[in-house]
Amino acid sequence: MLSNSVTASFFGSGAQRNGRKRLAVTELPRELPLGLMEPSGTDEKGLSPNYPRYLGENVMSKPKVGFYWCASCGGCEEAIVDLAADILGVVAAVDIVFWPCAMDFKREDVEAMADGEMAVCFVNGAVRTSEQLEMAELLRRKAGLVVAFGSCAHTGGIPGLANLYSREGVLAAAYDTAFSTLNPEGMRPQTAYAAPEGTVTLPELHETVKKLDQVIPVDYYLPGCPPPVKLITGALGAILEGKLPPKGSILAPEIALCSECPRRDSKPEKLDFTEFKRPHQIIADPELCLLAQGLLCLGPSTRAGCDAACIKGNMPCTGCGGPLEGSKDFGANALSAAASALEATDDASIAVGLAEVPDPAGAFYRYSLPASLLYAKKGN
Amino acid sequence: MSDGTFQPRIVAFFCNWCTYTAADLAGISRMSYEANVRVVRLMCSGRLDPQFVVVALRQGADGVLIGGCHPGDCHYQVGNHKALRRFTLLKRLLRQMGIEDERVRLEWIAASEGDKVQRVINEMVAQVRTLGPLRLTDIPQPHGDVVIEPSCCCAEQTMPAP
Numbered sequence: 001m002l003s004n005s006v007t008a009s010f011f012g013s014g015a016q017r018n019g020r021k022r023l024a025v026t027e028l029p030r031e032l033p034l035g036l037m038e039p040s041g042t043d044e045k046g047l048s049p050n051y052p053r054y055l056g057e058n059v060m061s062k063p064k065v066g067f068y069w070c071a072s073c074g075g076c077e078e079a080i081v082d083l084a085a086d087i088l089g090v091v092a093a094v095d096i097v098f099w100p101c102a103m104d105f106k107r108e109d110v111e112a113m114a115d116g117e118m119a120v121c122f123v124n125g126a127v128r129t130s131e132q133l134e135m136a137e138l139l140r141r142k143a144g145l146v147v148a149f150g151s152c153a154h155t156g157g158i159p160g161l162a163n164l165y166s167r168e169g170v171l172a173a174a175y176d177t178a179f180s181t182l183n184p185e186g187m188r189p190q191t192a193y194a195a196p197e198g199t200v201t202l203p204e205l206h207e208t209v210k211k212l213d214q215v216i217p218v219d220y221y222l223p224g225c226p227p228p229v230k231l232i233t234g235a236l237g238a239i240l241e242g243k244l245p246p247k248g249s250i251l252a253p254e255i256a257l258c259s260e261c262p263r264r265d266s267k268p269e270k271l272d273f274t275e276f277k278r279p280h281q282i283i284a285d286p287e288l289c290l291l292a293q294g295l296l297c298l299g300p301s302t303r304a305g306c307d308a309a310c311i312k313g314n315m316p317c318t319g320c321g322g323p324l325e326g327s328k329d330f331g332a333n334a335l336s337a338a339a340s341a342l343e344a345t346d347d348a349s350i351a352v353g354l355a356e357v358p359d360p361a362g363a364f365y366r367y368s369l370p371a372s373l374l375y376a377k378k379g380n
Numbered sequence: 381m382s383d384g385t386f387q388p389r390i391v392a393f394f395c396n397w398c399t400y401t402a403a404d405l406a407g408i409s410r411m412s413y414e415a416n417v418r419v420v421r422l423m424c425s426g427r428l429d430p431q432f433v434v435v436a437l438r439q440g441a442d443g444v445l446i447g448g449c450h451p452g453d454c455h456y457q458v459g460n461h462k463a464l465r466r467f468t469l470l471k472r473l474l475r476q477m478g479i480e481d482e483r484v485r486l487e488w489i490a491a492s493e494g495d496k497v498q499r500v501i502n503e504m505v506a507q508v509r510t511l512g513p514l515r516l517t518d519i520p521q522p523h524g525d526v527v528i529e530p531s532c533c534c535a536e537q538t539m540p541a542p
Contacts, residue, residue: 163517164476164477208517208520210520213522214519214520214521214522215520215522216522217522327431328431328434328435329430329431329434329435331473332429332430332431332433332434332470332473333429333430333431335430335466335469335470335473336429336430336431336466338469339430339462339465339466339468339469339470340462340465340466342465344461344465345451345458345461345464346451346464347464347468350464350465350468351468353465354465354468354469354472357469359476360469360470360472360473360476361473361476361477364473372434373434373435373437373438373519374434374437374438374474374477374479374516375516375517375518375519376477376517377476377477377478377517378477378478378479378514378515378516378517379478379515379517
């Protein structure tokens with residue numbers, strides 16, 4: 001599964017579809033600008049000159065790989081399990097040395113590693129607590145490559161929507177005002193509590209939610225909620241073969257979702273519907289462009305790579321693939337595309353047309369509020 | 381301007397055919413207005429990407445003024461209708477983000493309305509001056525030795541004070 005063909009087709013297909021030239025993985029120079037590869041000809045350790053240095057010095061030992069989760073739901077771990085039989089290929093090719101969700105390694109095991117000993121660490125989830133920050137910094141030191149895995153690590157994700165509220169607002173909702181909460185003593189989580197058996201501690205909750213590269217430098221990004229299997233295998237293949245694009249790259253096609261949407265041919269030349277509708281209000285035609293049917297589909301501004309999985313389920317794209325290159329602010333970008341698709345021309349008809357977009361920040365920044373230029377609600 | 385009063389920075393996006401011409405007219409007619417506005421000329425208010433507004437706010441603008449032709453007068457027929465739809469939705473989003481309504485304003489100003497340019501700018505500067513500086517929450521940056529290029533080119537640019 002980690003063959004050349006996987007890597008070759010990984011970025012290739014999209015580039016051909018929209019006719020734009022993009023950097024295909026297979027076309028990259030062998031001397032990657034990673035600072036991690038030996039200059040060609042060095043083989044006193046018996047290594048091929050093109051063997052990626054971050055995979056370790058001993059060819060016989062497999063490269064060490066770690067997975068970690070910060071503020072996330074566990075769906076990204078599920079995505080790795082979704083590799084199904086292919087996961088056997090991963091296990092055969094690498095040594096998994098840290099994966100709290102699935103394997104019994106502890107933080108001490110990571111601390112005992114030499115700096116850079118882990119070839120690559122996939123970190124999913126946003127960062128909101130002191131523990132997540134410590135772990136992110138620890139893994140950054142121990143791993144040669146850090147890959148932000150999934151929407152939360154890439155752009156903040158669903159947990160990032162908490163940036164619409166203050167820390168106090170979040171705590172008040174959870175501990176006081178929620179309908180199902182009974183807390184007459186006004187208890188709040190404490191970072192330390194002296195129990196008779198000794199002091200017990202909890203991590204501290206930060207003021208805001210951050211995406212991974214707002215706390216540590218990140219080498220690569222794998223977008224998606226969760227990242228599609230195709231992108232994960234493509235990324236693993238590229239890493240193992242040392243055919244990675246320049247650092248900072250997003251390991252997904254550089255085209256909008258509409259380009260790979262099975263309904264793209266039904267998208268009319270000019271979109272002009274009178275009002276937005278929500279998925280529960282209509283039975284969407286399973287063949288027609290969802291945006292043309294008035295559903296708020298973010299396909300025009302979202303990065304492809306998922307094979308339009310939601311659209312195939314007759315649900316509109318909510319933007320987990322994140323922004324395309326050149327986009328400065330995903331939400332404002334998506335908002336622009338959505339608003340221009342309406343037909344309304346005056347205040348009254350615009351109000352009617354937008355009535356079913358009651359929460360623009362939640363709709364357009366669903367996965368990307370911490371990555372937006374606004375970052376968090378003002379005054380937080 | 382150095383008497384201690386807050387001088388807001390306002391970025392104005394004016395359409396080439398109406399509002400920019402009106403601003404020109406205001407100048408030719410020697411109308412004076414507050415010097416806090418930096419005008420960016422667009423061919424049409426329909427060219428105004430909502431990203432321009434958030435980029436301006438992040439880079440140090442305390443307010444953004446958008447000027448276009450009156451509805452029905454668009455040189456490109458429907459550009460200002462698009463601007464109005466985007467503006468309406470953007471305003472609701474900005475409200476959710478805690479940004480006061482007075483900071484982002486859309487006005488239809490025809491080429492002959494130089495006096496309206498003067499009035500709108502003076503009004504807006506006074507309102508934003510009352511609100512005070514826009515203080516967005518800082519975007520966190522990782523600290524450490526490794527420097528990775530910021531994903532957005534505007535991360536390190538700031539606007540000079542008026």
